[in-house]
Amino acid sequence: MSPSIPSKMKAWIYNEYGGLEVLKFVSDVGVPEVKDDQVLIKVVAAALNPVDFKRRLGKFKAVDSPPPTVPGYDVAGVVVKVGSQVKGLKEGDEVYGDINENSLEQPKRFGSLAEYTAVEERLLALKPKNLDFVQVASLPVAIETAYGGLEKAGFSAGKSILVFGGAGGVGSLVIQLAKQVFGGSKVAATSSTRKLEFVKSLGADLAIDYTKENFEDLPEKFDVVYDAVGQGDRALRAVKEGGSVVVISGAATPPAFYFGLTSNGEILKKLNPFLESGKVKPVLDPKGPYPFDKVNEAFAYLETNRATGKVVIFPINP
Template sequence: MTKAIAFFEFGGTDVLRPIDVELPAPGPGQVLVEVRAAGVNPLDFKLRAGAMAAVFPVPLPFVPGFELAGVVRSVGPDVTAWAPGDEVFGAVMGGAHAEHALVPADLLARKPATLSWEQAAAIPVAAETAERALDVLGVRAGETLLVHGAAGGVGTVLLQFARARGITVIGTASEGNHAHLRELGAIPVAYGDGLAERVRAVAPGGVDRALDAAGQGGVLPLSVELTGSADRVLTIADFAGAAEHGIRFSGGAEAGESYNGRAYESALALHAAGALRLPLHRVLPLAEAAEAHRASEHGHLRGKIVLTV
């Protein structure tokens, strides 16, 4: 048996509870990973609250968690890339908030010894989302990209990916996160009333593309105004707003290709060069998953929330 955190019904953080589940055996294409750390993302609390039930139904009870770092314990019969004892990180289709998790072998990457478990667990979702968003938007070197919610887990990694590609980034964030954004090479602006004027002041040449990573009200039509076209705006956080304003929404599955491998390569290249920053907003033990959900729902994060096992 292995321990996990699950919800048996939709609701607030009080529906999360520890459970014992049978230790699974990996099937074809699968790897059983002994989890050392697991990331917490907005998708986790949205699924728990039932907000995604119509578009992302999950069986109950459900163990959340979509990214992890850990040690390979066993592999499926056709898996040759990994062996017991390998230190890895990667994405998983739920189930990471546990002592053990089954992971598709092709969604894993080797963890460098110089990368901590907590930092490695903060990479998969943010890196894949950043790589996909830059590709779907078609933003190129020399262009200016406006990012809403730039100080969060996704924004922090995306700023670094964009900078490595020669893209100028303007990031919206609270005043307390402006120094953080500058350290990542972005031009910070405060969100709220007067945002359009502040963006124009720091980007007199205009904004080429815009990404909404926060889902804050009002930023989508403003982004269309600043870029000049709905085709130049992408949201990864506001499905309803995208439909209302004729803007593209990217949630991952609809993209038609896997960005995980490319995303891991981009992150590891920056790490090897000593240029990857992975700030952790909070690190909590698995038993405090409910507190991690509360912090994630509250927002205004600087970096990722990670659970340790």
């Protein structure tokens, strides 16, 4: 390690699967070694995702890397060391990305809820200049999931889409990408009563209050239904003949298909111009950002399923 990089760091860690009580804030975790194709990032901000708490609860035990685990997929920070094979990044670069190439299969034991994390160059992109670290930390997992699901569903200009959970981390970006990047003709989305206006502000042409209306009763059907909340069977009743249903959690009955994210920095690079132009905006939960020593409180809030957009942790290195 260079003199400015310590050998130990502060991090959140759990040594066994379980509820919030297994999460511990410690100050003596070893700073990860950097492999040839990786960079070491000094973490400035990180975001929480449902996959983080599902993993901690042991739902992916069969394919997970065994604890002890430092959680966290989304990262934004500064490159402080580069591996020998790294070509496109250098020390001092401000970057962001999802640190786990495969979300569920052997994800890293050293995640982003730490002062430093090591990440493959191919999973990262340079931070858009107009956004701060908190904003970009909120993006990688959600925007790559939103984009990848739309792409796999064959969504394209002129098609219609219904998004379940339009105010959530993934749903809020599906709405924006469907409209701004893919050129969808009609974007409908479900949300609770108090989030209807918010969903419209993201670009939804039709906001459906799921507490009062059944979208299955709508006279029109949609080319694509993007289920970001886990109601796959209901989605099948809202899709046109020959259409596609994207499911990102829970069971998928054909023609629905399950979309599992493979992290890829190229998607972030492709979407950076839309972020820099302001056509696509990060969506941050108003309760955040949570400081680094309150990660357990941030998880408790995320696990209520009431968050709007993303829950971000900042600053990591006060």
